[in-house]
Amino acid sequence: MPVSGWAGVRVVVTGSSGFIGGHLVHELCRLGARVLGVDRRNPEPGAGWEHLALDLAAHDAPARLAPVCREAEVVFHLAARPGVRDADPDATRYRRRDNVTATLAVCGATPLGLPLVVASSSSVYGGARVVAGRVRPSHETDPLQPRGGYARTKVLTERICAARAARGGLVAVARPFTVVGERQRPDMALARWIRALRAGEPVTVLGSLRRGRDLTDVRLVVRALLALAEHLPPGPVNVGTGRVVSLEALLAAVAAELGVVPALRRRPAPAADPPATRAHTGRLARLLGPVPACDLRGVVARCARSIPPPADLHSQRASANMALHSPC
Numbered sequence: 001m002p003v004s005g006w007a008g009v010r011v012v013v014t015g016s017s018g019f020i021g022g023h024l025v026h027e028l029c030r031l032g033a034r035v036l037g038v039d040r041r042n043p044e045p046g047a048g049w050e051h052l053a054l055d056l057a058a059h060d061a062p063a064r065l066a067p068v069c070r071e072a073e074v075v076f077h078l079a080a081r082p083g084v085r086d087a088d089p090d091a092t093r094y095r096r097r098d099n100v101t102a103t104l105a106v107c108g109a110t111p112l113g114l115p116l117v118v119a120s121s122s123s124v125y126g127g128a129r130v131v132a133g134r135v136r137p138s139h140e141t142d143p144l145q146p147r148g149g150y151a152r153t154k155v156l157t158e159r160i161c162a163a164r165a166a167r168g169g170l171v172a173v174a175r176p177f178t179v180v181g182e183r184q185r186p187d188m189a190l191a192r193w194i195r196a197l198r199a200g201e202p203v204t205v206l207g208s209l210r211r212g213r214d215l216t217d218v219r220l221v222v223r224a225l226l227a228l229a230e231h232l233p234p235g236p237v238n239v240g241t242g243r244v245v246s247l248e249a250l251l252a253a254v255a256a257e258l259g260v261v262p263a264l265r266r267r268p269a270p271a272a273d274p275p276a277t278r279a280h281t282g283r284l285a286r287l288l289g290p291v292p293a294c295d296l297r298g299v300v301a302r303c304a305r306s307i308p309p310p311a312d313l314h315s316q317r318a319s320a321n322m323a324l325h326s327p328c
Helices: 019-030 061-070 089-109 150-165 187-200 218-231 247-258 282-288 296-306 310-323
Strands: 010-014 033-038 049-055 074-077 116-119 173-177 178-180 203-207 216-217 236-239 264-267
Touching: 019 218, 019 247, 033 061, 033 173, 033 218, 061 089, 061 178, 074 089, 074 218, 089 116, 089 150, 089 247, 116 150, 150 173, 173 218, 178 218, 187 203, 187 247, 187 296, 216 218, 216 282, 216 296, 218 282, 247 296
Parallel strands: 010 033, 010 074, 033 049, 074 116, 116 173, 173 236, 178 216, 203 264
Antiparallel strands: none
């Protein structure tokens, strides 16, 4: 049955050391839930939840995961191989095992009667359609047109969830749009731009600055994930704002926050990067009420505060390299 409150609830979160997963477990702990995080990476020092170190794609993962899922009251599956671009051979190699094989393991280990919330991605749409110069929102009922290997694995993830639902299993699927916030992955544009400008380096821009993204605060994503567990709506739910922010506006916000004038280094946008993304938020609004726009200045300021100064960038790059081999 859906969750009606979080105090004392036993929750399993895969990808608990990742960007969204880390924010989710902090919020669950604040709400009084008893959290078990599952991740190949250890949690930050002083974390207030239990931790199971586990590669979800390993051959023994289902057997090790099943006992903890049977004892849970809700399971959130957020672990995945991130990144929409196919140029990185490591990401391409591990993507199917970390996105598809891992999802099969979690679905197999989670009893059908236990609420399971799974993170998919807005990349399954292949971007928003531009009609008469306007960016049309992507509806959950739109045909899926994935671009690239990452998006295709997310389509397969959703099919696994649909098969679970067809067997009577409790499952909800979130399709987050471009998620931003503190502690985001160091390879994402906002984090890369902040580091480059602090180091006095040019900002690398992929494609046109007129390209747009539905920027979604990670705090809104956490609210949506909790609501999905509480209500278990049928079918996928977009987790976005319904507004488009241009890369130009995002870069201007970063430059204003840091007080610098950026120099640009242009590169072609990869084929997997669409010109724009935009969520239709009708289903999300039925769960949360009015969906707020992203507070661009606020989220940029939070990100800037969370990124270490240039003297610490070497250790951060080492962490980023390690993250290539993590499913979170």
